Amino acid sequence: MKLASIFNETRDGQLVVVNKAVTKAVAVPEIAATMQAAIDNWKETAPKLKNVYDSLNANSSDSAVFDISSKVVMAPIPRAYHWADGSAYVTHVELVRKARNAALPETFWTDPLMYMGASDAFIGPNDDIEVENEAWGIDFESEVAVITDDVPAGTDAKSALDHIKLITILNDVTLRNLIPDELAKQFGFYQSKPWTSFAPVVVTPDELEGVWSDGKLHLPLRSTLNGKLIGSPDAGVDMVFDFGQLIAHAAKTRSLIAGTIIGSGTVANQGSPTGSSCLAEVRCLEIIKDGKATTPFMSFGDRIEIEMNDKEGHSIFGKIDQVVKAYQKK
Incomplete structure (x- = not known):
C-alpha cells in the first residue's frame, strides 16, 4: 500500500492512504491521525490501512476521496524521532x-x-x-x-x-x-x-x-x-x-x-x-x-x-x- 502525510495546520500533518497511481487519496483519522501513530501500532493499523488501500484502488471507498495533487504533501513523518x-x-x-x-x-x-x-x-x-x-x-x-x-x-x-x-x-x-x-x-x-x-x-x-x-x-x-x-x-x-x-x-x-x-x-x-x-x-x-x-x-x-x-x-x-x-x- 501507499501512504502520505498532508498538511492540516499541525506540525505532524494528517495521514492519508494513496492509490497505486499516486493520484487519489483518502484520510483515515479513525485508524491513525498521523504516520507516526500508524507505525507506533503497526500490527493493528496495517491491516486496516490495507483494506482502505484496496477499496481506493477498486474505486469502492466509502470515504471522501480527493485528488492528492490538490493537497500540500509533507514529509511522511515531518518530525521523526530518529x-x-x-x-x-x-x-x-x-x-x-x-x-x-x-x-x-x-x-x-x-x-x-x-x-x-x-x-x-x-x-x-x-x-x-x-x-x-x-x-x-x-x-x-x-x-x-x-x-x-x-x-x-x-x-x-x-x-x-x-x-x-x-x-x-x-x-x-x-x-x-x-x-x-x-x-x-x-x-x-x-x-x-x-x-x-x-x-x-x-x-x-x-x-x-x-x-x-x-x-x-x-x-x-x-x-x-x-x-x-x-x-x-x-x-x-x-x-x-x-x-x-x-x-x-x-x-x-x-x-x-x-x-x-x-x-x-x-x-x-x-x-x-x-x-x-x-x-x-x-x-x-x-x-x-x-x-x-x-x-x-x-x-x-x-x-x-x-x-x-x-x-x-x-x-x-x-x-x-x-x-x-x-x-x-x-
Whole structure:
C-alpha cells in the first residue's frame, strides 16, 4: 500500500492512504491521525490501512476521496524521532576520495559509514530548498530510505529486514563547501546538512514485488537538474551494505524506536556508467578526467527533480520537485 502525510495546520500533518497511481487519496483519522501513530501500532493499523488501500484502488471507498495533487504533501513523518543516513554505495565514497588523492580505508568495505541527521528539518517533495548563500556549495543527494518499527538493540542484519515497514526516496541536501571545516573538527556533519526532503508517498515492501529483495531496491533512481538528466543509477547495484546491515549497524548498541528513518546514502554505480546522484560526484569525475571541476553546484532558481519509476514506467513514490531559493537572515 501507499501512504502520505498532508498538511492540516499541525506540525505532524494528517495521514492519508494513496492509490497505486499516486493520484487519489483518502484520510483515515479513525485508524491513525498521523504516520507516526500508524507505525507506533503497526500490527493493528496495517491491516486496516490495507483494506482502505484496496477499496481506493477498486474505486469502492466509502470515504471522501480527493485528488492528492490538490493537497500540500509533507514529509511522511515531518518530525521523526530518529534519522540516520548511511553510505552504502562505497564506490561513491571511493570516487570522492580519489578526486582529492586520499586513500580509502579497507574498513569502509566492511563497516558502514553512518551519521545521525536533523530529523526536525524534514520538508515535503515540493517545498523550496532555502539556503542563505550560494557560495556554500548547494548540492542534492538522491537516496533510498526505509522506515522501521521498533528494533531491539543487537538485532542482526537478517532479522532487521523484518522491521522495515515503509520504503521511499529522498533528497539529502548538502552544503559541500561547509563540509571540510566541519569534518576538520572531527565531530561530524551539522551545518552542512540543512534539509532532507522526501517523495510524496511511502510504500510497503509488498508493493515492490519483484524489485525489492535482499534489503535492496532494484530500480534506477533518476535525478534531473534544470531539465537535464544527471543520472539514473540502479539502486540495487553496487550497494555494499543492504538495509538490513544498515539497520543492524544503527541498532548495535541501542534500540531504534518505531518511525526511525534510515537512508542509503547517495546512490552510485561503479564507474558511474549511468550517471550520478549528486553534483559532487559529477565534479569528482571531471577532476579525475580533466584535472578540474567545471560543473557548478546549484544556484538560486535551479530546479531538482528526483523520481523512481517501475518497470512499466509508472512513478512509484511520486516526484520530488524542488527549487533552490535564498532565505533572508532574521
